[in-house]
Amino acid sequence: xxxxxxxxxxxxxxxxxxxxxxxxxxxxxxxxYWYRQTLGQGPEFLTYFQNEAQLEKSRLLSDRFSAExxxxxxxxxxxxxxxxxxxxxxxCASSINRAGAKNIQYFGAGTRLSxx
Amino acid sequence: xxxxxxxGSHVSVSEGALVLLRCNYSSSxxxxxFWYVQYPNQGLQLLLKYxxxxxxxxxxxxxxxxxxxxxxxxxxxxxxxxxxxxxxYFCAVSDRGGGFKTIFGAGTRLFxxA
Numbered sequence: 001x002x003x004x005x006x007x008x009x010x011x012x013x014x015x016x017x018x019x020x021x022x023x024x025x026x027x028x029x030x031x032x033y034w035y036r037q038t039l040g041q042g043p044e045f046l047t048y049f050q051n052e053a054q055l056e057k058s059r060l061l062s063d064r065f066s067a068e069x070x071x072x073x074x075x076x077x078x079x080x081x082x083x084x085x086x087x088x089x090x091x092c093a094s095s096i097n098r099a100g101a102k103n104i105q106y107f108g109a110g111t112r113l114s115x116x
Numbered sequence: 117x118x119x120x121x122x123x124g125s126h127v128s129v130s131e132g133a134l135v136l137l138r139c140n141y142s143s144s145x146x147x148x149x150f151w152y153v154q155y156p157n158q159g160l161q162l163l164l165k166y167x168x169x170x171x172x173x174x175x176x177x178x179x180x181x182x183x184x185x186x187x188x189x190x191x192x193x194x195x196x197x198x199x200x201x202x203x204x205y206f207c208a209v210s211d212r213g214g215g216f217k218t219i220f221g222a223g224t225r226l227f228x229x230a
Binding site: 004006031035040041042043044045048056092093095097103104105106107108109110112116 | 120124125127148152157158159160163165206208210216217218219221222223
């Protein structure tokens with residue numbers, strides 16, 4: 001098991017461009033979470049999936065953000081028309097949701113987005 | 117609603133000294149509590165967790181934390197700091213009633229002086 005994998009690790013883009021990040025969770029994990037972390041702050045919850053269903057979205061997730069998990073395995077997070085305020089580290093986590101599993105979340109290394 | 121407060125954005129200790137990082141939480145349901153460590157340009161690594169049972173939990177790298185319900189605290193300690201402990205530490209509470217999304221504190225950066 002290689003843990004949670006995120007790609008790319010770094011992304012530099014110009015304001016107004018679209019970007020997409022990918023997260024591959026731990027293979028048997030049915031829950032997948034996205035968080036955003038800005039400099040000097042703790043991660044903030046964005047959204048999460050149970051299998052392919054997106055069950056909750058934070059108010060932080062504006063209409064320019066969309067996340068998918070089409071087959072209940074990997075997930076993508078797309079940001080359209082990026083703004084400088086979108087610059088942050090985007091973290092993905094996965095967990096297994098079943099009785100007794102305690103839903104411990106394991107995090108990937110993150111994708112650092114810089115919007116110029 | 118749940119929240120986490122970490123007291124002190126920066127803590128500096130000498131190598132070999134006691135490490136104490138403070139965390140207080142609020143939760144309307146019995147919480148799951150966590151400490152994560154983050155090294156520069158890396159993701160979060162789970163140090164330890166409290167879910168149920170014994171209130172003193174031991175984690176990796178010699179860290180431990182004690183859940184004190186009466187004080188709504190979950191402070192992180194290590195008897196003797198090592199240079200490699202220098203990192204950012206995040207206390208977190210899991211919302212068991214809301215999909216288990218995790219609410220993080222703002223973090224405490226630990227500096228270890230030689």
